[in-house]
Amino acid sequence: MTTPDFSTRFPEGVIADERKGYEGYIVSADKLIEFATALRDEYGYDYLSSLTGVDYIKEEKLEVVYHAYKTIGGTALVFKVQVPREKPEVPSLIEIYPGADFQEREAWDLLGIKFTGHPDLRRILLWEGFEGHPLRKDWQEPYYEADVKPFKSRWPSAEYQRAEAKNPYGANVKYPDKFDPEKWVPAGEDALYGSLAKYETTDKTGLRTDHITVNLGPQHPSTHGVFRIAATLDGETIMNLKPVMGYLHRNHEKIGERNTYLQNMPFTDRLDYLSSMSNNFGYALAVEKLLGIEVPERADYIRVIMAELTRVQNHLFAIGMFLNDIGAFFTPSLYAIEERELVLDIFEMVSGSRMMCNYFRFGGLARDLPAGALQKIKGLVFDRLPRKTDEIDRFLSENEILRSRTVGQGYLSTEDAIKYSAAGPMLRASGVPYDIRRAAPYSIYDRFDFDVAVRYNGDIYDRYAIRLDEIRESLKIIQQAVEQIPEGEIQTGKPRYQMKVPAGESYGRVEGPKGELGFYLVSDGTGNPYRYHVRAPSFINLTAFGPMCVGLKIADVVAVLGSIDIVLGETDR
Amino acid sequence: MYGKGILKGLGVTAKRFINTYLDDIRWLGKRYYTAEGIKHRSSKDANGIFTIQYPEEKLPVPEEFRYIPFLVYDEVDGEKVNRCTACGICAKVCPPQCIWIERASDPVTGRPAAHPVAFTIDADICMNCGLCAEFCPFDSIKMDHDYELASYGRTVYHLDDLMKPASYYDEIRPINNAKEVALRKEAEEAKAAKKAAREAKAAAKAAQKAG
Ligand code: SF4
Ligand code: SF4
Numbered sequence: 001m002t003t004p005d006f007s008t009r010f011p012e013g014v015i016a017d018e019r020k021g022y023e024g025y026i027v028s029a030d031k032l033i034e035f036a037t038a039l040r041d042e043y044g045y046d047y048l049s050s051l052t053g054v055d056y057i058k059e060e061k062l063e064v065v066y067h068a069y070k071t072i073g074g075t076a077l078v079f080k081v082q083v084p085r086e087k088p089e090v091p092s093l094i095e096i097y098p099g100a101d102f103q104e105r106e107a108w109d110l111l112g113i114k115f116t117g118h119p120d121l122r123r124i125l126l127w128e129g130f131e132g133h134p135l136r137k138d139w140q141e142p143y144y145e146a147d148v149k150p151f152k153s154r155w156p157s158a159e160y161q162r163a164e165a166k167n168p169y170g171a172n173v174k175y176p177d178k179f180d181p182e183k184w185v186p187a188g189e190d191a192l193y194g195s196l197a198k199y200e201t202t203d204k205t206g207l208r209t210d211h212i213t214v215n216l217g218p219q220h221p222s223t224h225g226v227f228r229i230a231a232t233l234d235g236e237t238i239m240n241l242k243p244v245m246g247y248l249h250r251n252h253e254k255i256g257e258r259n260t261y262l263q264n265m266p267f268t269d270r271l272d273y274l275s276s277m278s279n280n281f282g283y284a285l286a287v288e289k290l291l292g293i294e295v296p297e298r299a300d301y302i303r304v305i306m307a308e309l310t311r312v313q314n315h316l317f318a319i320g321m322f323l324n325d326i327g328a329f330f331t332p333s334l335y336a337i338e339e340r341e342l343v344l345d346i347f348e349m350v351s352g353s354r355m356m357c358n359y360f361r362f363g364g365l366a367r368d369l370p371a372g373a374l375q376k377i378k379g380l381v382f383d384r385l386p387r388k389t390d391e392i393d394r395f396l397s398e399n400e401i402l403r404s405r406t407v408g409q410g411y412l413s414t415e416d417a418i419k420y421s422a423a424g425p426m427l428r429a430s431g432v433p434y435d436i437r438r439a440a441p442y443s444i445y446d447r448f449d450f451d452v453a454v455r456y457n458g459d460i461y462d463r464y465a466i467r468l469d470e471i472r473e474s475l476k477i478i479q480q481a482v483e484q485i486p487e488g489e490i491q492t493g494k495p496r497y498q499m500k501v502p503a504g505e506s507y508g509r510v511e512g513p514k515g516e517l518g519f520y521l522v523s524d525g526t527g528n529p530y531r532y533h534v535r536a537p538s539f540i541n542l543t544a545f546g547p548m549c550v551g552l553k554i555a556d557v558v559a560v561l562g563s564i565d566i567v568l569g570e571t572d573r
Numbered sequence: 574m575y576g577k578g579i580l581k582g583l584g585v586t587a588k589r590f591i592n593t594y595l596d597d598i599r600w601l602g603k604r605y606y607t608a609e610g611i612k613h614r615s616s617k618d619a620n621g622i623f624t625i626q627y628p629e630e631k632l633p634v635p636e637e638f639r640y641i642p643f644l645v646y647d648e649v650d651g652e653k654v655n656r657c658t659a660c661g662i663c664a665k666v667c668p669p670q671c672i673w674i675e676r677a678s679d680p681v682t683g684r685p686a687a688h689p690v691a692f693t694i695d696a697d698i699c700m701n702c703g704l705c706a707e708f709c710p711f712d713s714i715k716m717d718h719d720y721e722l723a724s725y726g727r728t729v730y731h732l733d734d735l736m737k738p739a740s741y742y743d744e745i746r747p748i749n750n751a752k753e754v755a756l757r758k759e760a761e762e763a764k765a766a767k768k769a770a771r772e773a774k775a776a777a778k779a780a781q782k783a784g
Contacts, residue, residue, distance in 0.1 A: 151670050155661035156685065158673035160693040160729070263668035266702035331586060338623050345615060352639040352716065358702050366707065370637060370748070379617040395585040398578030497666040497708045 004043050004077075010035060017080060021290075021504015021523070024078030029090055032081055036066075036096045044070045045077050046418055047434075048097035050507070050518050050535040051104060053111040055085070057137040062088040062113055065520065067507060067535075068097075071418055071432055073439035076507065083113070092118035099421025102543050110135040110253070122191050125246035125572060131176050134251055141254065148528040149259055192230055192244065211239055214554065218247055222325045222558040225568035229557060236553045241546040245539075248572035256532035261287055262497050264532065266358040268519075272538060272570040273355055275314045277306040277347065278512040280360035285442060286508025286519035287362045290501050293492050299364040300444045301485040305377065306350070306359065307510070308474040308481075312385060313343040314513035315425075315467040316392075318565040322464060323396065325562035326405050332396060339388050342380055349373050364491030374482060381478045389471050397465065406460035410548050410560035413458055420544035423537045424515025426564060429466045430458035436511040447484075448477045463563040498527050505531075514538055514565055534573060538566040593621035606630060636746050639703040639716035641696050644735040645742050655736065656713035658687040663705035663714050671698035672705065692735060696728040712753050718745045 006014045006025065013031030017024050027035045039045040045068040054063045062083055067076045081090050092115035093100040104115040105124040112133035115121055123130060132139050143163040145151050153159075193213055202208050217228035226247035232239045252271065256264050268283045269276035281303060288295065295303070320336030344354040350373055351359035351366065359366050396402055412422065417430035427434055433454040437445040453469035455462035503525035509518040515537030522531035541564050549557055597604055604610045604622075611630055614623055625632050642663075646653045659676040675691040678684060706716045717737075722728060743750045 149670055150665040150667075154667075154670055154672060155664040155674045156659065156676035158664070158675050158691070158693075160673040160691070160695070160731075162695070259668060260666075262666065262704065266668050266700055266704065335589075338619075341623070342615070342617065342619075348638060349635040350637065352635075352637040352703055353701065356701065358704075366703075367637070370635070376617075384617040391585060395582045399582050400575060400578050403578070495707070497662065497704070 006035075009038060009042075014079075017078075019504075021502060023505070024080060026080050026082060029081050029083055032091050032093070033096070035079070036093050039068060039077065039079075040096055043077075044072070047071050048093065048099050048421055049076070049423075049509075049516060050520060050533075051093070051100050051107065052520055052533040052535075053107040053113050053135070054522055054531045055111060055135065055137045056082075057085070060085045062111060064090050064107065064113060065505075066093075067518070067520075069439075071434045073434070075440055078507070088113045089116050090114070091116050092121075094118055097421065098419050099540065099543055101420075102539060106539075109133070110251075112136060123246075125249040127246070128189075128191055131179075134254055135257075139254075141251070147258065148526075149263060192242065209234065216557065218244075222561060223568075224321060224566075227566075227568055227571070229561070231549070231554065231557070233554060236555075238549050238552055238554060238557065241549045241557070243542050243545055245542070245568070246572050248568045250573070252534065252573040253532050257529055259529075260498060260527050261362070261501060261529060264529070265360065266356065268534075269356040269358055270569055271534060271536065271573065272512065272514060272517075272567045274317060274567055275310045275513045276355060276357040277310040277351075277359060278314075278510060278517060280357060281307050281443075282508050282510040282512065282517045283519050284360040284362055284508070285510065286506050286521050287501070289506035289508055290504060290521060290523050291362060291499070292502070293363045295364055295443075296489040296492055297444075297486055298368075298488040299490040301481050302365055302369060302490065303360065303443055304445065304448075305478050305481045305485075306347070306357075308478045309343050309346065309377070311474045311513045312471050312478075313340040314565075315471050316340050318513075319392065319396075319464060319467055322559075322562035322565070323402070325558045326402070328396075328402070332392070335388075335392060335395070339385060342384065346373060346376055346380070349376070361491060361495055363493055364489070364495075368490045374485070377478065378482050381475050381482065385475055386472070389468060389475070393468055397468070402464075403461060405556075405559055406464060406563075408457075408459050408461075409552065409556055410460040410463075410563060411458050412544055412548050416544060416547065417458065420547065421540050422515070422544050423541060424512065425453075425463055425466045425470060426515065426541050426544070428453055429455045429462040431456040436509055436516060440509075442508075442510060445477075448480050450474075450476050460559050460563040467565075500525060500527055501529075509535070512537060514567070514570070515541060534570075536570045536573060538564075538568070538570040539573070542566060542571065589621070596621035608633075634718050634720075636748055638718055639706070640701055640720045641699055641717050641722065641730070642694060642703075642705050642714050642735075643717045643730075643737045644692065644732070645713055645715055645739050646736050647739050653736065653738075655688060656711050657689055657692065658711055658713070659685075659689040659692075660687075660710065663709050666704045666708045668702055668704065669698045669700055671695040689732065692732040694730045694735060696722065696730055712757070715742055715746070 010031065013028040014025050014035060017026050047069045048066060049069055050067040052065055054065060056063060062085055064081045066079050069076055083090055090113055092104055094104065102124060104118055105121060107113045108115060108121050109123040109126055110133055122128065211232045211234055213230060213232050215228060215230050217223050218226045228244040229241060230244055231241040252267065255267060259267065264283060265280060268279040271279050316336040316339050320333030323332035324330060347357055348354045350369055351357040412430045414431045417427050417432055431454065433452045435452040438452050450473045453466050453473055455466045501523040503523050505522045507518055507520045509516055516535065517537055518535030520533040521529050524530040545561065545564060548560055600610065606629065611625060611632065613619060615632060644655060644657055646655045659674055661674060664672040664674050671694060673693040674689050677686040677688050677690045679686050703716050705714050
């Protein structure tokens, strides 16, 4: 790995992280802005992928961890800032990497790290008025039982009891100081609306007009879940727009830190529930890095086949639902769902479940392909899916109504795509040929012949079309994989349900269907992750949503959102 | 020409529409409500109407399909013998911690005995992950195929509700069961061979001593 040498450029304030099992640099808070600017402008790390925090409660420190890349490819540069727990203030990087916006808000929300200079540092997943920062190590959830699983109360002398019966509501819910429920008035949403543009303007002729604020959602069919968009409008034109999310928030990461490593695997299925195989993949890679174990060749092939099938069905579904959003009601989506069903049949046959696959294990897979599975996959990837992809292409791509609603609309420039840390099809449709499978190949992706799909207009149409391109490329990969797949083991060593994981940190990332899916793990040497963070593409891709919509008509918001392709299980975590 | 793309797209839907009828005619009434019809409709060659008319029709589930776990018992001389040894592994591995086990203890010595007195699975909490079945060393807890569990209340299974015969397990998972039976036989034989070897060795030693 080649990381630059900062010792001459930054003789002070930037030191290598020498804790055992850690990598990267520790930057002092007062040097952070200068360091990040230099990274971007002098060293070429133009893309800030992930930003999160860790609560090192024993050292009384909070740490912010950044992962930056070059969009021309290569490994990540990791850097960290440590601040005292009582006064956790870190300068915001939003000016240098606007993609930090939502991620800093998340770190504020869940860890209570204050990013000075952030223009809109509100909670993002929890509501204003929530007490405490749940990812702090000393925060306990309602129905808290113990810091880590397995709980002692389940065996050997367990008495069945529901959590809510044992622990009546209120016993460990935290309230603010001097909280009086009788007098409490919800904070309202002044903060949200205040962060949108002002309400009133005067035009050249002195005519005063009101801007109005409109809420789309939380219950709105186009959001495919519970998601809200608050926008200020001038007539029908969008002046400013903010997504409001967290309605499906369950603190996946806190649950993950209570779980053992293995127990997290089925939980990752529930992130982006359309692509559980990909989620499994990313998480398995991160843990395998910590454990330092390899995967047998056959298992690697099966992993790639499953991950690519996931991409195919995800993109089919994305196209179908996107067409739904812009008014082509259900015919395209049902055509797409038909094909998706056939892929899900394979997942069910292999893993036992259509959507919650839970198929990957550390060092391999849960089980080998059952008899007949490979034959079925071949039937799909050589015959049916290429034919049906062409059919969908013929069906939709030249449709004038579709084109007039999407060509040139919802524009995201190449610079903005990088700036806002957009990932996956969104980044590539804006002309950045960045695909982790190529930029920093994991598993056995370096063996396959495929092209990184890229389109250059950065509009909604390109984001639609690139998904068709990617389906074709994925089929190409699977075709090669099913021909080459060797016989052999599918698991290194004996499957274990409990293991001590060497202390250290690791970041596993895969090119998921929606973009870079990353898992940042910190192990303290026990059987439960000390920190478990998910870099969720659905969440971070929304950073560019507001800027993309400004200047469009309100009716186009739905089309833009559909073209981003979010799944709220992952956005809200 | 403006509208050409739309016409082209309409061609696709028209073709699908016609195909539906052609496929129906080709199958002469056997396309619906028959096992082979369902198989055809969920194969790569499916054309036309795709939908399975649940609950009149059901898509057969593959062997690996998993839903809620159950406990397997063997029938020995007409008696139900629970395979579970109350080792607790399933309760430890369960991600949402929805298994509660009370291990039996010997009434005389008070030492732990290898079977459960109570075994509860809260099916409302169970996330159908299958890890319990995967890690049970005694082939005791297995994942069921029955997915029709809708109820008005909450669903909690106790020991008696969970017990199902080994023959049922064999019925839903024949390939897995055959594999496990073979493995158990192998293990038993290996154990017997080891024991025999040990005895032979002891006998030889005794003979040596005597000689
Ligand atoms: S792992 Fe198997 S044997 Fe052990 S307690 Fe669970 S069901 Fe019983
Ligand atoms: S299937 Fe998973 S969640 Fe359900 S009881 Fe077994 S281990 Fe627990």
